Amino acid sequence: QEQLVQSGAEVKKPGSSVKVSCTASGWTFGSFAVTWVRQVPGEGPEWMGRIIPISGETSYEQRFQGRVTMTADQATSTAYMEVTSLASDDTAVYFCAREFQNWLDPWGQGTLVTVSS
């Protein structure tokens, strides 16, 4: 069964950082890119960036450039996304998903990150 399992919910202070993990099973992890998407409650998904695990090559949405770092550990089939300088408008559910051709499947279950003082 192909699946992605993410780390649990986080509560962070403004200005701090958060690192979310995403562990894959059911396929060869290095063979497919992993994309990260966030979703503010009541809004549509927003693409943040992606990583190709086999090479470590990353691409980030311009508005997150410099504040987001994506990494991958092939030994544990785990992708990570770290977001720094958190602000209240970073409160959202963060999802990882496997890229397959032009679509995303499967998705992780999501990680709620709440930024609050």
Added chain:
Amino acid sequence: EIVLTQSPGTLSLSPGERATLSCRASQSLRATSLAWYQQKPGQAPRLLVYGANRATGIPDRFSGSGSGAEFTLTISRLEPEDFAVYYCQHHDRSPRYTFGRGTKLDIK
């Protein structure tokens, strides 16, 4: 940058009815670059249709069509579990994935 506009924002229908959801792109797209997802509260989006193909395990009441800049997701006969939010998504040569703002399918 491609923008996807979904309509209507909310669609109120009854079980057994036919649902037609629209996704309009700001420029012409390849049909194989367009996908549809279903999302229920507290869950991740689920892939339904990519191009004109259904994802694994998706019932045949779901179908995708369209070309150019106009695409449609049709649910031929609504079941109670189909009431959810639906998103269209585009991805082609660039790394970026673009999503529409969604159509909420409500029980009338």
